Amino acid sequence: GIVELRLERPEARNAIGKEMLKGLRSAMDKVGADPTANVVLVASSVPKVFCAGADLKERRLMGPSEVREFVNTLRATFSSFEALPIPTIAVVEGAAFGGGLELALSCDLRICGESATFSLPETGLAIIPGAGGTQRLPRIVGRARAKELIFTGRRFDATEAVNMG
Incomplete structure (x- = not known):
């Protein structure tokens, strides 16, 4: 009953591109249809990285409508x-x-x-976290702390993450 979903794109530090997103979407559909699944573990096969975020190199090659579709699909998948x-x-x-x-x-x-x-570095790139982080983070760490983390994009470690909740 334990489903292990492994992120495995070492050449891009598990950055989420179109293919990886398609794979995540497919995995979620399979898990949702599997009556024997009792829990899902999301982990990385790549040492020292969980996920570097969206694949910005791939994103630079997308037009505005492709970016919008990608972000919407990412948000829906999450x-x-x-x-x-x-x-x-x-x-x-x-x-x-x-x-x-x-x-x-x-x-x-x-x-x-x-x-x-951890970090949400998007504001340093003049973009907004688009996959739900601006809604989920305040629910977990509180509104004021979430704003600080989103506005500054500062990195924090596991100890601070635990202390924030």
């Missing part, structure tokens, strides 16, 4: 994690930045190793 009727657990070792943090936030629980680091 919402499907949140809506699963079974527990979802993000197992975070290493970096969880941008969409990687948003993926972890969409899970019911987050377990992180001592090397875990």
